[in-house]
Amino acid sequence: MxxxxxxxxxxxxxxxxxxxxxxxxxxxxxxxxxxxxxxxxxxxxxxxxxxxxxxxxxxxxxxxxxxxxxxxxxxxxxxxxxxxPLLYNRQGIVMLLSEGVDLANWDTLISNRQAQGWSLECWSRDQLRDRCPQVQDDTIMAAIYSPGDRQLxxxxxxxxxxxxxxxxxxxxxxxxxxxxxxxxxxxxxxxxxxxxxxxxxxxxxxxxxxxxxxxxxxxxxxxxIRPVLGQAMRVRLPAALGHPDFQPVLTGSDIHIVPLGDGDYWIGATVEFPDDAGEIQAHPTLLDQVLDGAIAFCPSLSQAQVIQTWSGLRPRPxxxxxxxxxxxxxxxxxxxxxxxxxxxxxxxxxxxxxxxxxxxxxxxxxxx
CATH class of the missing domain: 3.50.50.60 (FAD/NAD(P)-binding domain)
Structure with missing residues (x-):
C-alpha cells in the first residue's frame, strides 16, 4: 500500500x-x-x-x-x-456598489453566470434598502446579490x-x-x-x-511564496442587523461584514504587504479604517462592541x-x-x- x-x-x-x-x-x-x-x-x-x-x-x-x-x-x-453542526451561511453574498461603478460590467457577468447555471441579481438602491435596511450609505447606488455563494x-x-x-x-x-x-x-x-x-x-x-x-x-x-498580512475583528450587537431572517454576507470596497448569529459579526480584512526590508507587522490603524468603512455601510455597527481582533499571514506566490x-x-x-x-x-x-x-x-x- x-x-x-x-x-x-x-x-x-x-x-x-x-x-x-x-x-x-x-x-x-x-x-x-x-x-x-x-x-x-x-x-x-x-x-x-x-x-x-x-x-x-x-x-x-x-x-x-x-x-x-x-x-x-x-x-x-x-x-x-x-x-x-457547522456554520454554513446559505443566504448568499450582497456586493455593495458605490456611485461611479460601471453597471455594464456587472450586466455582462450576470449574463455569463446565467449561461453557466448560476444566478446573480442586480438590485436598485430601493431594493437594497428594502432587503437589507441596515445599509444606510447614500453613496451606494446598487447591489449585486449572489444567492449561490456561501460563508463558513x-x-x-x-x-x-x-x-x-x-x-x-x-x-x-x-x-x-x-x-x-x-x-x-x-x-x-x-x-x-x-x-x-x-x-x-x-x-x-x-x-x-x-x-x-x-x-x-x-x-x-x-x-x-511570500506573506501578506490580514487583520479582522469580531463585534457584537444586541440584535442582528436588518432582517433577522435574511443575513447574507455584505461586502464592498474590500470590506466584509459576516454574520455569525446572535448579533455577532466578523469584520475584515486588511491587506498589508511586507516593507522594503521584508518585515511585516499588523498596523491597528488599518483595522480601524476597515471598521470605519463597515460603519459607513451600516451605521448601526457604531454601537457594536469589539470582542476580538486577530491577524494572520496569507501565502501569496x-x-x-x-x-x-x-x-x-x-x-x-x-x-x-x-x-x-x-x-x-x-x-x-x-x-x-x-x-x-x-x-x-x-x-x-x-x-x-
Missing part, C-alpha cells in the same frame, strides 16, 4: 486528507508543525466568493465552481459523520475534515515539523525527517502555506498567479497545493480534487 504524506494541517491540507481518505488502498499521514487551522486558516473569514467574482473562464472559474458545488455536498456529510467557519471546517479523515484511517501527527527530506538521484522523495522521527514515504503533498518554500527547496527547487496546484518540477512524487493567498478556504475542495486525481494516476489507484 503506497504511503502518502500531506504536510500542512490548514484547510487545504485537511481537505486533501479528507478527499484522499475515500481511497482504502492508500496509507495517509498528515503532518502539522503546530495545531490544525492555525496560520492563514485561523485568520480567514470563510467568505466563498465564487459566482460573484469576475473569474468567468479557465482554471480560476473552474476551481471556484467545483468548490462551491463540493461544499454543498461536503457540509451535510461532515455534520452527519462528526455529529456536530474555516476553523470548524478544518477540524471536521480532519475528524472524518481520522475516522477513515488517516494518521494525524500534530506538533510535528518536517526538518529535512531525503531524495533519490532523480528527485523522488523517500524519507521525511521530522521533529518526531523519520517517515518513509512513497509520495508527498506540500500544503504548508508559507512553510512550502523551505520544503520545496529541500526537495528540488524553491517555490517563492511571488510573480505568478495564485494558487500553486501542480506537481513539483524535478520531483516525480511530490505535489504542491499552496500559495492560495486570500482564497484558501474557497478553493480547498477543488485543490483536493486536483491533487487526488494526480495521486490516483501516479499510484494506479481506482478513482473515488
Amino acid at each position: 503506497p504511503h502518502l504524506a500531506i504536510v500542512g494541517g490548514g484547510v487545504v491540507g485537511a481537505a486533501i486528507a479528507y478527499e484522499l481518505s475515500h481511497i482504502p488502498t492508500l496509507h495517509l499521514t498528515l503532518l502539522e508543525q503546530h495545531q490544525p487551522a492555525q496560520a492563514s486558516t485561523g485568520a480567514a473569514l470563510g467568505v466563498l466568493m465564487g459566482a460573484i467574482s469576475h473569474k468567468t473562464k479557465g482554471r480560476a472559474w473552474r476551481m471556484r465552481e467545483t468548490s462551491l458545488r463540493c461544499y454543498d455536498a461536503w457540509i451535510p456529510e461532515l455534520e452527519r459523520l462528526t455529529g456536530k 467557519d474555516p476553523t470548524a471546517l478544518t477540524l471536521a475534515l480532519l475528524d472524518v479523515a481520522q475516522q477513515r484511517g488517516v494518521d494525524l501527527k500534530l506538533e510535528t515539523a518536517v526538518t529535512a527530506v531525503d531524495c533519490a538521484a532523480d528527485g523522488t522523495a523517500q524519507v521525511l525527517h521530522t521533529t518526531n522521527g523519520d517517515l518513509a514515504v512513497d509520495g508527498v503533498v506540500i500544503a504548508a502555506g508559507l512553510g512550502s518554500t523551505p520544503l520545496t527547496a529541500a526537495i528540488a527547487q524553491p517555490v517563492d 511571488f510573480n505568478r498567479p495564485a494558487p500553486i496546484v501542480e506537481p513539483l518540477p524535478g520531483a516525480a512524487n511530490v505535489w504542491l497545493a499552496s500559495g492560495h493567498y486570500r482564497n484558501g478556504v474557497l478553493l480547498a475542495p477543488a485543490t483536493a480534487k486536483a491533487i487526488a486525481a494526480w495521486v490516483q494516476e501516479f499510484f494506479g489507484l481506482e478513482p473515488t
Whole structure:
C-alpha cells in the first residue's frame, strides 16, 4: 500500500486528507508543525466568493465552481459523520456598489453566470434598502446579490475534515515539523525527517502555506511564496442587523461584514504587504479604517462592541498567479497545493480534487 504524506494541517491540507481518505488502498499521514487551522486558516473569514467574482473562464472559474458545488455536498456529510453542526451561511453574498461603478460590467457577468447555471441579481438602491435596511450609505447606488455563494467557519471546517479523515484511517501527527527530506538521484522523495522521527514515504503533498518554500527547496527547487498580512475583528450587537431572517454576507470596497448569529459579526480584512526590508507587522490603524468603512455601510455597527481582533499571514506566490496546484518540477512524487493567498478556504475542495486525481494516476489507484 503506497504511503502518502500531506504536510500542512490548514484547510487545504485537511481537505486533501479528507478527499484522499475515500481511497482504502492508500496509507495517509498528515503532518502539522503546530495545531490544525492555525496560520492563514485561523485568520480567514470563510467568505466563498465564487459566482460573484469576475473569474468567468479557465482554471480560476473552474476551481471556484467545483468548490462551491463540493461544499454543498461536503457540509451535510461532515455534520452527519462528526455529529456536530457547522456554520454554513446559505443566504448568499450582497456586493455593495458605490456611485461611479460601471453597471455594464456587472450586466455582462450576470449574463455569463446565467449561461453557466448560476444566478446573480442586480438590485436598485430601493431594493437594497428594502432587503437589507441596515445599509444606510447614500453613496451606494446598487447591489449585486449572489444567492449561490456561501460563508463558513474555516476553523470548524478544518477540524471536521480532519475528524472524518481520522475516522477513515488517516494518521494525524500534530506538533510535528518536517526538518529535512531525503531524495533519490532523480528527485523522488523517500524519507521525511521530522521533529518526531523519520517517515518513509512513497509520495508527498506540500500544503504548508508559507512553510512550502523551505520544503520545496529541500526537495528540488524553491517555490517563492511570500506573506501578506490580514487583520479582522469580531463585534457584537444586541440584535442582528436588518432582517433577522435574511443575513447574507455584505461586502464592498474590500470590506466584509459576516454574520455569525446572535448579533455577532466578523469584520475584515486588511491587506498589508511586507516593507522594503521584508518585515511585516499588523498596523491597528488599518483595522480601524476597515471598521470605519463597515460603519459607513451600516451605521448601526457604531454601537457594536469589539470582542476580538486577530491577524494572520496569507501565502501569496511571488510573480505568478495564485494558487500553486501542480506537481513539483524535478520531483516525480511530490505535489504542491499552496500559495492560495486570500482564497484558501474557497478553493480547498477543488485543490483536493486536483491533487487526488494526480495521486490516483501516479499510484494506479481506482478513482473515488
